[in-house]
Amino acid sequence: MSSEKENLEEKLYTVKYNSDTESHLQPVQDCCRFCKSKACTIVCPAGVYEWNEDEHRLIVNFENCLECGACRIACEDKSLGWIYPKGNKGVTFKQG
Amino acid sequence: MTGENFENREENKVDVIVVGGGPAGISCAITIARAGKNVVLIERGKFSGSKNVFGGAIYAQPTREIFPDFEKNAPLERKNVEHKYALLGEDDSTVVSYKNTKEDAVSYTVIRAKFDRWMAEEAKKEGVIIVEETVVRELIVENGFVVGVKTELEDYYCNIVVLADGVNSLLAKQIGLRGDINPEDVALSVKEVIKLDKEKINDRFHVTDDEGCVYTIFGGSMLGMLGLGFMYTNDNSVSIGLGITLNELVERKIKPYELLDKMKSHPTIAPLIKGGELLEYSAHLIPEGGYKKIPVLYGAGVMICGDAAMFVNNLHWEGTNLAMISGKLAGETAVIALGKQDYSEHSLARYQEVLEESFVMKDLRTYKDLMNVMHDRKDEFLGYYPKKINSFFKMFTSVNSVPKTELYWKFIKSIFKDRKFSVLIKDGISLMKLLWSILR
């Protein structure tokens, strides 16, 4: 594992989550395939998105989402389906 | 609608529903409850504050307007007595500082998960009904009026909905009060809370037990970028983070947490947090669009306040104060409208009128050109000149047996060598224009 990834994992380890079983983030894979910037993979502060070149698919580790909304706004063609997780799910900040 | 359904609906109906339990929503709801009206506040988090992130510091005067005794009861960390402005170069820095321990408190650091929760408890005591762990998914609109909200479980009906749902406000977008947000109109912020002994904080930041120190950080890992760093002292921890315009990250293909890690390792910053333990990492958006990006603020049966209305004064890290006061003004407007039983656009227009008279809109107007100028000339104002200021002090503090006048002339010549005379004039004109737009 790259040290960059390890580093982020260490940070995310401090965050309290109650993960849902289904994703609140729904990229439109047909759009992602043609998307040049893959902006979501750059801006996400939790490394939620990874582009899988072999499968030509955007992988979404939605359990790590910090619910900031950056990916929704940065998405190249505004195609990313984005809603807040259900009321009792997602992140609970203890400091904030 | 069948007769029975309608009766149910009338029974469940409240005067006002406020969406979002941050400073804007709570201030609004408590204002309405204090006037004896019934108000429900819906918050998606486990408790108020559990989804919220800021620098940060709350401001004493506006907070007192909502909670007159908060200084006695609220969970406050430290009273800020010193403000430092640090201009970081690659390895060097220039720090300007203002300290005043005698003056009454201007701001206090707080932990949002504790402070927002406290505010919500106070609101409950004053009669606000708070529904937690519930996401409002949609507004219910009938005959052009917003008449209620749809949550995952239930529909709730009311006379007025106040949107205090924060920067992403999907609800304001749903009813067309605002369009899509552009990446240049928000900053993404990443933050770490780092545990550090009280004594270490006191020593390193030159403060006593209850006193705090605030850093605003320019440059460093963000040299030439539209971004700003911050550091705040809490009781037993330090909050450090930065906000950077979203399009900057996309264009430069840099990850936000890498910028933060680099800032943390700068020689001016690293010793301050050395040996600390990471308590929590977090991220949040900050509205950056300013005055020009304010959405339509009201419609029939609906008003928008706080971050949802883009009320942030980013240069000063002010947001909670604008949220509280706009929430209060929306609350007062709701109370008047309830008295008249008139929830039309015309009736709620009062909200905008009183906002225009308040510091909220006045301050936002003051800085209306700031972001444009900064976007246009960031290479100059956030790259070249900050570096030059550091190199001035490098020259000024150097001792190398070269006569001082020679050093001065070399420095001045270097500016003319770096930049054409016409470019310097352009920089000067932009600066004057900016200052004029702020001061006029």
Ligand SMILES: Cc1cc2nc3c(=O)[nH]c(=O)nc-3n(C[C@H](O)[C@H](O)[C@H](O)COP(=O)(O)OP(=O)(O)OC[C@H]3O[C@@H](n4cnc5c(N)ncnc54)[C@H](O)[C@@H]3O)c2cc1C
């Ligand atoms: C990194 C950073 C540093 C900052 N530093 C400072 C500072 O030092 N001082 C300062 O004054 N300001 C600061 N700000 C700005 C300040 O945090 C905001 O302006 C302020 O929190 C806005 O208050 P609000 O109530 O409008 O929104 P928020 O505090 O964002 O509250 C919105 C609430 O609505 C809830 N919500 C959202 N959607 C829904 C829904 N659909 N259903 C139910 N609930 C919903 C959320 O869970 C949240 O509790 C900072 C901001 C950031 C990001």
Ligand code: SF4
């Ligand atoms: S930016 Fe949008 S379209 Fe592009 S990969 Fe990400 S989700 Fe897909």
Ligand code: SF4
């Ligand atoms: S909302 Fe924020 S944390 Fe969640 S996936 Fe999008 S960018 Fe990442």
